[in-house]
Amino acid sequence: MNDGVNGVALAVFIFFFLAVTVMGFLAARWRKAESDSLDEWGLGGRSFGTWVTWFLLGGDLYTAYTFVAVPAAIYAAGAAGFFAVPYTILVYPLIFTFLPRLWSVSHKHGYVTTSDFVRGRFGSKGLSLAVALTGILATMPYIALQLVGIQAVLDVMGVGGGEDTNWFIKDLPLLIAFGVLAAYTYSSGLRAPALIAFVKDTLIYIVIAVAIIYIPIKLGGFDDIFAKASEAYGQTNPATGAPRGALVPAEAGQWTYATLALGSALALFMYPHSITATLSSKSREVIRRNTTILPLYSLMLGLLALLGFMAIAAGIKVQNGQLAIPQLFETMFPDWFAGVAFAAIGIGALVPAAIMSIAAANLFTRNIYKDFIKPDATPAQETKVSKLVSLLVKVGALAFVLTMDKTVAINFQLLGGIWILQTFPALVGGLFTRWFHRWALLAGWAVGMVYGTVAAYGVASPTQKHFGGSSKEIPGIGEIGYIGLTAFVLNVVVTVVLTFALKAMKAPDGVDETSPEDYTADAGDPGVQVELPPATAGSAH
Amino acid sequence: MPEAPEARPPVVTPVRVVIALCLFVPFVAMLWVGSYAKTDPAFIGIPFFYWYQMAWVLISTALTMIAYQLWRRDQRGRSSRKGGVAE
Numbered sequence: 078m079n080d081g082v083n084g085v086a087l088a089v090f091i092f093f094f095l096a097v098t099v100m101g102f103l104a105a106r107w108r109k110a111e112s113d114s115l116d117e118w119g120l121g122g123r124s125f126g127t128w129v130t131w132f133l134l135g136g137d138l139y140t141a142y143t144f145v146a147v148p149a150a151i152y153a154a155g156a157a158g159f160f161a162v163p164y165t166i167l168v169y170p171l172i173f174t175f176l177p178r179l180w181s182v183s184h185k186h187g188y189v190t191t192s193d194f195v196r197g198r199f200g201s202k203g204l205s206l207a208v209a210l211t212g213i214l215a216t217m218p219y220i221a222l223q224l225v226g227i228q229a230v231l232d233v234m235g236v237g238g239g240e241d242t243n244w245f246i247k248d249l250p251l252l253i254a255f256g257v258l259a260a261y262t263y264s265s266g267l268r269a270p271a272l273i274a275f276v277k278d279t280l281i282y283i284v285i286a287v288a289i290i291y292i293p294i295k296l297g298g299f300d301d302i303f304a305k306a307s308e309a310y311g312q313t314n315p316a317t318g319a320p321r322g323a324l325v326p327a328e329a330g331q332w333t334y335a336t337l338a339l340g341s342a343l344a345l346f347m348y349p350h351s352i353t354a355t356l357s358s359k360s361r362e363v364i365r366r367n368t369t370i371l372p373l374y375s376l377m378l379g380l381l382a383l384l385g386f387m388a389i390a391a392g393i394k395v396q397n398g399q400l401a402i403p404q405l406f407e408t409m410f411p412d413w414f415a416g417v418a419f420a421a422i423g424i425g426a427l428v429p430a431a432i433m434s435i436a437a438a439n440l441f442t443r444n445i446y447k448d449f450i451k452p453d454a455t456p457a458q459e460t461k462v463s464k465l466v467s468l469l470v471k472v473g474a475l476a477f478v479l480t481m482d483k484t485v486a487i488n489f490q491l492l493g494g495i496w497i498l499q500t501f502p503a504l505v506g507g508l509f510t511r512w513f514h515r516w517a518l519l520a521g522w523a524v525g526m527v528y529g530t531v532a533a534y535g536v537a538s539p540t541q542k543h544f545g546g547s548s549k550e551i552p553g554i555g556e557i558g559y560i561g562l563t564a565f566v567l568n569v570v571v572t573v574v575l576t577f578a579l580k581a582m583k584a585p586d587g588v589d590e591t592s593p594e595d596y597t598a599d600a601g602d603p604g605v606q607v608e609l610p611p612a613t614a615g616s617a618h
Numbered sequence: 619m620p621e622a623p624e625a626r627p628p629v630v631t632p633v634r635v636v637i638a639l640c641l642f643v644p645f646v647a648m649l650w651v652g653s654y655a656k657t658d659p660a661f662i663g664i665p666f667f668y669w670y671q672m673a674w675v676l677i678s679t680a681l682t683m684i685a686y687q688l689w690r691r692d693q694r695g696r697s698s699r700k701g702g703v704a705e
Contacts, residue, residue, distance in 0.1 A: 163648035299663030
């Protein structure tokens with residue numbers, strides 16, 4: 078760590094941060110409709126077109142933590158960290174198949190969350206509650222990790238303070254950043270991150286473009302960079318007695334690589350914040366079109382991952398891998414541009430943190446508050462509860478980061494990925510078929526959750542006794558694979574077997590309020606106004 | 619499905635098979651890690667393993683775009699046919 082505050086970088090950072098804050102508050106007036114329903118605050122009035130959705134989804138999925146963690150993983154171990162690229166490649170063909178169906182049925186029935194859909198499709202409040210709780214649990218540590226991303230940047234700029242500073246001074250910048258974020262999310266809802274995402278992504282694209290050209294030139298080209306990296310990976314890590322990493326995954330690591338990519342791709346659009354950004358778009362076409370332009374971010378992620386090698390070649394030595402990239406920027410760039418890069422990462426944390434807290438709040442409001450506590454809540458009350466919960470969620474995440482060790486947040490994030498994948502059969506299965514039985518889905522979910530948690534608990538690493546990683550031997554195959562995917566397969570098997578059993582026993586199937594044509598409806602089709610009283614749907618016949 | 623209209627075109631058509639292939643090919647390419655876990659040939663100094671996967675970002679994007687265009691054409695064809703049958 079360098080000593081002293083980097084004044085120029087800090088000034089640039091503060092400038093962008095202030096600009097974004099003003100935008101966040103002004104966003105409340107952007108495309109404002111005269112309504113105080115949850116659709117307005119929590120989904121931006123379901124009004125976003127192709128480009129806004131692109132920025133919003135990009136800003137949402139490729140978070141500050143991603144930007145810090147992916148190159149950090151490469152920096153630490155090489156090839157294994159690159160799985161993020163095939164992962165984001167596979168996401169888009171996958172969502173091409175099911176996301177438009179989710180959009181249509183949600184638009185037709187006024188669903189705000191995935192749990193809303195699951196309740197409507199399977200007539201099961203229990204299953205819907207399971208999906209909602211999983212979503213909230215998985216999102217909380219994700220928000221906390223965004224804070225870790227900001228902290229890394231603040232540390233490198235010298236305002237994070239050393240280990241010996243008073244905790245209050247040390248955390249003050251973080252508290253301010255989050256206070257401001259909470260305030261404009263509260264007042265502007267999803268419109269705030271949508272508008273700020275423009276700034277965030279523009280900055281990120283500029284920084285990556287410059288970094289990927291400028292840094293290799295300074296370091297003597299990619300040949301030198303990879304030669305140095307290869308040498309560094311070959312050295313033995315004293316903690317494990319094995320080499321630090323490799324430029325290419327060895328035979329044994331290939332299963333892990335593939336299962337991590339596939340499992341993560343399946344999980345990504347189960348996260349509530351991905352769905353919130355999806356449902357805010359104004360038509361079905363917007364979603365499909367976005368699957369063809371979102372991969373631009375994957376390309377960027379791949380380039381960004383290469384920065385991990387550059388950090389090694391540049392001789393960056395950090396204890397905490399998370400600091401490798403901010404430190405690389407600080408070393409390589411002139412101060413003012415380092416400030417731009419730090420602003421990109423910092424703002425990159427605010428956008429997803431805002432969307433995640435909105436998504437978690439929507440889940441709580443719709444699927445816990447309205448379903449179990451106050452069934453007759455008016456739309457205005459729903460919005461009020463959601464706004465308050467979005468604050469609570471953020472305070473919770475902040476407390477989490479400030480009171481617990483960073484590794485706890487990372488462990489929970491790892492578990493969150495395993496957990497959220499267990500909602501896949503109910504959600505995606507439900508979008509295509511009503512064959513699965515609701516109780517079977519609930520049982521499958523429970524089995525997947527328990528297996529995933531227990532298995533992850535049992536993974537040790539040189540530094541941690543539990544939750545040391547996300548892969549473990551796959552029972553019956555013997556290769557090392559992603560725990561989330563193993564749990565998912567188990568989940569599906571249990572669901573299918575129990576569905577057969579329950580159908581044979583003629584267990585009550587629950588009421589399905591959707592009909593087949595709901596899944597292909599587009600905006601403008603007759604009857605596809607967002608849920609007025611159910612009677613109006615009859616006019617379409 | 620209870621109320622299928624009488625003159626519905628078949629669910630599986632050659633165009634739809636092509637669409638499915640476009641969406642499926644990236645999975646085969648990316649999950650078969652052994653096919654690209656090597657350093658040579660390098661491209662401007664970047665080992666094969668890395669540039670190959672980044673090239674697949676572009677390839678899979680192109681495939682998804684093809685799938686999208688074919689799907690739109692398919693849907694347009696269907697909705698105009700449906701309009702003729704009267705609904």
